Amino acid sequence: QKEVEQDPGPLSVPEGAIVSLNCTYSNSAFQYFMWYRQYSRKGPELLMYTYSSGNKEDGRFTAQVDKSSKYISLFIRDSQPSDSATYLCAMTSGGYQKVTFGTGTKLQVIP
Amino acid sequence: SQTIHQWPATLVQPVGSPLSLECTVEGTSNPNLYWYRQAAGRGLQLLFYSVGIGQISSEVPQNLSASRPQDRQFILSSKKLLLSDSGFYLCALMGEAYNEQFFGPGTRLTVL
Numbered sequence: 757q758k759e760v761e762q763d764p765g766p767l768s769v770p771e772g773a774i775v776s777l778n779c780t781y782s783n784s785a786f787q788y789f790m791w792y793r794q795y796s797r798k799g800p801e802l803l804m805y806t807y808s809s810g811n812k813e814d815g816r817f818t819a820q821v822d823k824s825s826k827y828i829s830l831f832i833r834d835s836q837p838s839d840s841a842t843y844l845c846a847m848t849s850g851g852y853q854k855v856t857f858g859t860g861t862k863l864q865v866i867p
Numbered sequence: 868s869q870t871i872h873q874w875p876a877t878l879v880q881p882v883g884s885p886l887s888l889e890c891t892v893e894g895t896s897n898p899n900l901y902w903y904r905q906a907a908g909r910g911l912q913l914l915f916y917s918v919g920i921g922q923i924s925s926e927v928p929q930n931l932s933a934s935r936p937q938d939r940q941f942i943l944s945s946k947k948l949l950l951s952d953s954g955f956y957l958c959a960l961m962g963e964a965y966n967e968q969f970f971g972p973g974t975r976l977t978v979l
Contacts, residue, residue, distance in 0.1 A: 764908065790967055799871075799957050799970035800911075844911070848966045854926075855968050859910035 759783050762845055762858030771867050775832040779845035779858045782826065786847040786856075789821050791830045794842045794860065803843075804830065835865045869894040871971030873958050879977045886931075886945040888974050890958030893939065899961035900941040901968065902933055906954040917941060953978045 762779045769775055777791075788807055792800035804819040806812045806828075812819045818831040828847070832839055845858040870893040880886060892898055902914040913926045915933035923933050930949060934942045941958055958971040 788966060792970075797955075797973075797975065799973045800968075802967055802969065805964075805967060846968070850966060853966065854913055854916070855966055857911040859908065 757782055759856050760845065760847065760858045763861055764859055766862040766864060768864045768866060769835055771835060771837060771865055773835050773865070775835050775839070775863060775865075777830040777832075777843050777845075777861050777863070779828050779847075780826055781828070781847060781856075783847075783849070783856070784823075784826070785849040787850050788848050789819070789828050790846040790855070791817075791819055792844040792846060792857075794844060796841075800844055832863075835863075837865050837867050840864045869898075869960060869969060871958055871960060871969065873956075873971040873974050875974060876972065877975045877977075879979060880948050881979055882950055883947050886943070886948050886952070886976070888943040888956055888976075890941040890943075890971060891939055892941075892958075892960055895939075895960065897938055900935065901959040901961070902941065902943050903957040903959060903970075904954045905957060905973075911957070915943070948978045950978050952976065 760781045790805040791803045793803045794800040806819045806821050809821050809823045816833045820829040842860040842862045844860040846855050848855045872891045899918050901916045903911045905911050917923050917935045920935055931945050956974045959968040
């Protein structure tokens, strides 16, 4: 079993839709959770991070962590064609431990 | 702010040829630096990390090596490339808050 599981998609939605991207994990030591956005042929860019359980909102993006279920989500409201990218979840236990990444979900927002 | 430079952006090399990819960073000192490889459908694979000049830790045994000759320079090398070395190579540095990784623009390597 992989430490982090992420549905590869592709996920295709119409412009304006609400998008839900998810990851599950098995390591209960993970405490810091991140979402990266990666455009084609570019390096990943940090989109959001959360510590422990709870929600965090930044504009149209909401990151959610449920440590009891070992499940994290990224919601995108009012999705735009510019949101079309691959989204990677990532997590670490902190303390200079390495970061473990999901394989990424490819999202396409259709105008 | 921190900036990561990688070059070249793309590279096509024959099997058996040597490789040298360079990563330099600006806007920070004594960063933790990382080399990742991203292959289609396989996510990000950590190859090497370095906590300081001359200090290299290898995560995956393979025909690649890394060196850190200067504080803000990280080099990925190979003496003889294999077909399986094809991929998107990313240099990253660790942020100061919680191990977040900041990535460079990457080098796309195709081995033929």
